Amino acid sequence: MVIDALVRLGRSGLTALAGIGRAHVLLAGIVGGLPELLPRPRLLLAQIYNIGVLSVLIIAVSGLFVGMVLGLQGYYVLNQFGADESLGIMVAASLVRELGPVVTALLVAGRAGSALTAEIGLMKATEQLSALEMMAVDPVRRVLTPRFFGGFLAMPLLAAMFSALGVLGGWFVGVGLLGVDDGAFWSQMQAKLDFREDVINGVIKSLVFGVVVTWIALFEGYDATPTSAGVSRATTRSVVHAALAVLGLDFILTALMFGD
Amino acid sequence: MGNGVPDSPTTVTASSDAQAPAPTGGTEPLVRIRGLRFTRGDTLVLDGVDMDIPRGAVTAIMGPSGTGKTTLLKLISGQLRPQAGSIEVDGLDVHRLGRQELYRLRTRMGMLFQSGALLGDLTVFENVAFPLREHARLPKSLLRRLVLMKLEAVGLRGAAHLMPAQLSGGMARRAALARAIALDPMMVMYDEPFTGQDPISMGVLVSLVHQLNDAGGLSSIIVSHDVPETLSIADHVHVIANGRVLCSGTPEHVSAQSDPRVRQFLDGAPDGPVHFHYPSAPLAEELLAAGSRRGW
Numbered sequence: 001m002v003i004d005a006l007v008r009l010g011r012s013g014l015t016a017l018a019g020i021g022r023a024h025v026l027l028a029g030i031v032g033g034l035p036e037l038l039p040r041p042r043l044l045l046a047q048i049y050n051i052g053v054l055s056v057l058i059i060a061v062s063g064l065f066v067g068m069v070l071g072l073q074g075y076y077v078l079n080q081f082g083a084d085e086s087l088g089i090m091v092a093a094s095l096v097r098e099l100g101p102v103v104t105a106l107l108v109a110g111r112a113g114s115a116l117t118a119e120i121g122l123m124k125a126t127e128q129l130s131a132l133e134m135m136a137v138d139p140v141r142r143v144l145t146p147r148f149f150g151g152f153l154a155m156p157l158l159a160a161m162f163s164a165l166g167v168l169g170g171w172f173v174g175v176g177l178l179g180v181d182d183g184a185f186w187s188q189m190q191a192k193l194d195f196r197e198d199v200i201n202g203v204i205k206s207l208v209f210g211v212v213v214t215w216i217a218l219f220e221g222y223d224a225t226p227t228s229a230g231v232s233r234a235t236t237r238s239v240v241h242a243a244l245a246v247l248g249l250d251f252i253l254t255a256l257m258f259g260d
Numbered sequence: 261m262g263n264g265v266p267d268s269p270t271t272v273t274a275s276s277d278a279q280a281p282a283p284t285g286g287t288e289p290l291v292r293i294r295g296l297r298f299t300r301g302d303t304l305v306l307d308g309v310d311m312d313i314p315r316g317a318v319t320a321i322m323g324p325s326g327t328g329k330t331t332l333l334k335l336i337s338g339q340l341r342p343q344a345g346s347i348e349v350d351g352l353d354v355h356r357l358g359r360q361e362l363y364r365l366r367t368r369m370g371m372l373f374q375s376g377a378l379l380g381d382l383t384v385f386e387n388v389a390f391p392l393r394e395h396a397r398l399p400k401s402l403l404r405r406l407v408l409m410k411l412e413a414v415g416l417r418g419a420a421h422l423m424p425a426q427l428s429g430g431m432a433r434r435a436a437l438a439r440a441i442a443l444d445p446m447m448v449m450y451d452e453p454f455t456g457q458d459p460i461s462m463g464v465l466v467s468l469v470h471q472l473n474d475a476g477g478l479s480s481i482i483v484s485h486d487v488p489e490t491l492s493i494a495d496h497v498h499v500i501a502n503g504r505v506l507c508s509g510t511p512e513h514v515s516a517q518s519d520p521r522v523r524q525f526l527d528g529a530p531d532g533p534v535h536f537h538y539p540s541a542p543l544a545e546e547l548l549a550a551g552s553r554r555g556w
Contacts, residue, residue, distance in 0.1 A: 123380075131377035134337060134370075135391045135439075136363035142394075 023219045026140065030148045030218065033141030037149065043142075047150025051112040051214075055158055058107055063095075063162035066103060067169025070094055074170070075178050084174075085184035089192045091170030092163075096193065096202045097258070100163035102250050105209035108155060109242035113217035116147055117238035120221025121231035129222075144218050151217070155210030156203050163202070201257045208253065209246050216242045288351065290315040290447060290479045291336055296345035298331060305331050307503035309345070313496075318473050318480045320494035320511075322487070323501045324525055324534055329483040330374070332500070333449050336481070337369060338362050350446065367395055370440030370448040374455060376432035378424040384411070384435045385420040391442045410438040414468060430461025434468065441472060447479040448472070454486040462486075466493055487526055491515065499525060501534070 037044060070091045078084045123129050123143065132139040167189075174180040193199070217238045224234035291313035298306040305328040313319045321329050334340040336347055338354045347354045352365055378387045388407045392398060398406070411417040414434040424432060433453060440448055450469060454462050470493045473480045484490040491497065491511040499506045499514060499522050507517050515526065524532035540546070 126380070127373045127375050127377035128379055130339060131371070131373055131379070131436075133339060134366055134373075135394065135443075136366040137391070137394050138363075 019223070022223060023215070026144070026219050026222060027215055029138075029140040030144050030215075033138070033145030034149070036141050037145050043146040044149055044153075047146045048154050051108070051116070051147070051150045052154030052157060055108055055111050055154070056161065058111055059104060059158045059162050060165050062103060062107055063100075063165035064169040066099055066162075067091060067095065067166030067171075068173045069169075070099075070166065071170035071173035071178075075174055075180065084178075084180050086188055087170065087174045087180050088167075088185035088187075088189035091174070092167050092189045092193050093198060095163040095166040095170075096198050098250070098254070100159045100166065101202050101205035101209055102246060104159040104162045104206060105155065105213050105246040106243055108151070108158060108210075109213045109217070109239050109246065112151065112154075113213050113242050114235050114239050116151075116214070116217040117221040117224070117235045118231060120144070120147075120218060121224035121226070121234050124222065124224060125226035125228070125231060140222075144222065148211075148214050148218060151214030152207065152210040155213070156206040159202065159206035159209075197258075201253075204257075205250065205253050208249060212245045212249060213242045216245060287315060289313055290350060291481070292346075292348040293336075294346050296332075296335065296342050296347065298328070298335060298340065298342045300331075304503055306335075306342070309500070309503070309505055311498055311505060311508070313479070313481055315479050316473075316477065317495035318469065318482065318493050319496045319498070320482045320484060320490045321498045321500060322484060322490060322525070323499055323506075325485060327501050328503055329485075329500065330451050333371070333451055333481065333483050337366065337371060337449065367391075367443055368446045370443070370445040372433065372437050372440050372448065372450045372453055374452040376424070376429075376436040378427075378432055378436055378439070380424050382424075383420065384416060384422050384424070384427070384438075387424070387435060388420075388438045388442055391439065395443060407438075407442070410442055411435075413441070413472070414438045415464070428461070430457050430464065433457075433461075433465060437465075437468060437472070441476065441478075444476070445478065447481065450480065450482045450484070452484055452486075453482065454484060454489050462489060469493055485525075487528070501525065 071087065074087050074090045074094075075084055078086055078090065120129075120143070123139075129139040129143070132142060171185060175182045175185050220234040220238040220241070221231075224230050289312035291311075293309055293311040293313075296306050296309040296311075297304075309332070321332060323329055331340065335342055336349065336354065338357070341355055349365060350368070352361070354362070354365070357365065378384070379390065382390065385407055388410050389403055392403055392406060396403075408417055408420070411420055414437050416431060416434055416438065419427065419431060419435070424435070427435060437448075437453075453465050453469065457465060466489050469480060469482065472478060473493075482490055482494065491514075494511055496509070497511055497514040498508045499517075501521055506519060506522050507514055514522070517523065517526075521533045523529070524534055530536050
């Protein structure tokens with residue numbers, strides 16, 4: 001019985017390692033397709049539209065509400081110490097450093113990542129990827145590379161939009177509803193938010209998340225069992241794995257960027 | 261019965277008792293398969309298959325479902341790699357080619373998938389134009405004319421603007437056929453082209469395969485288990501089952517076979533060497549048992 005459990009454990013480990021290996025081989029193939037993508041910017045623009053533009057609504061609404069909640073909670077805490085004028089920097093730093101990149105990545109994983117996985121998985125199930133192969137067209141370079149770089153580029157733009165609308169949401173609640181001084185809100189933010197330390201690090205985070213979320217989504221679709229149940233499982237895995245990877249990486253990146 | 265290429269060579273060395281006479285023509289076969297062995301997991305799919313597919317003819321590979329016919333097509337086109345044996349297409353060993361060389365060879369092959377496999381986000385026109393856009397830098401007007409001619413050949417010029425989801429099964433296969441011949445390939449492989457078609461669509465497809473082969477100077481390989489339709493247009497037939505070639509030759513030669521495995525397939529007999537019942541314990545024993553180890 002113990003031996004059986006060990007065998008199962010070993011088999012699971014080997015399966016996971018093989019999957020990680022396949023994912024890295026796929027990533028190499030995807031990135032290797034960049035030179036072929038550059039002369040065909042339309043393919044890239046179409047994917048930036050699919051992944052980025054079509055996610056704008058959910059990102060904008062989420063950013064606004066997250067900023068409003070931050071404004072509300074921040075005011076309640078800061079007001080106890082008579083520091084409600086620091087609300088602007090608190091809201092902005094929280095959004096730019098953490099919530100912008102992380103929540104955007106989670107939302108993109110849920111909306112666009114799942115759609116990518118399902119699309120690629122269904123293309124596999126309906127033999128469209130095999131048909132591309134038979135037309136002497138590399139499906140990785142033709143189908144996956146534009147989607148990967150579309151996600152990579154769209155993520156920081158969406159995160160910036162999330163943070164900007166979040167700040168506006170925080171301003172609306174803090175200044176508009178709760179009476180925080182308008183000048184103090186913006187001037188503290190302007191004075192204390194560091195471009196390199198806060199903004200650039202936030203952009204780096206969202207670029208990393210863009211790679212990870214899109215890579216996982218594409219790999220899960222490409223590696224899916226070509227059945228309806230297989231595509232369904234792959235879509236679920238895509239969202240779960242991407243969310244866990246984003247949260248784990250966020251901790252590591254935060255420790256590296258903001259640690260002493 | 262065939263399309264007029266009765267003397268093209270056909271050689272199969274497995275189960276030689278059921279083979280047609282050895283080839284007499286001097287033309288090299290288009291596809292030469294030797295000692296092909298392919299397993300999927302623990303299942304032996306193809307076991308030492310030898311087969312020649314001649315040029316300019318319609319060659320049918322027939323057999324019951326699950327006998328490795330589609331697998332054989334995927335092996336010929338280099339989508340799968342065999343465990344042993346070799347496949348030469350037009351003198352090139354498919355599984356020794358590098359990726360670029362394989363892709364160059366594939367531009368001379370067309371394949372009609374069982375599902376059609378049209379790209380779902382492109383119109384019929386764009387689907388047929390796709391391989392031309394990828395491989396030939398043609399002026400827009402010439403590309404348009406070429407695509408319209410291919411669609412005219414399959415009777416779908418009027419459906420050029422439709423999306424794949426708007427097509428019937430037969431129309432989707434015809435559109436996919438137009439795409440398969442877009443680059444004027446030397447050979448076209450058809451994976452179960454007649455399956456699931458109504459009689460009209462089936463008749464159209466049978467006629468199209470025949471006409472394209474003759475008019476286009478193609479070589480055609482049809483994988484099918486639709487006996488009358490396939491035999492009506494084939495010049496050569498290979499019947500495979502259990503991973504081996506049972507018999508080969510002209511449709512007349514194959515139809516005259518007395519091998520019970522071939523006869524059961526050609527006659528559509530529900531029982532014979534291929535049993536109707538999947539192997540299992542006796543019914544009475546199973547009914548009287550308290551339950552199954554499988555939980556039911």
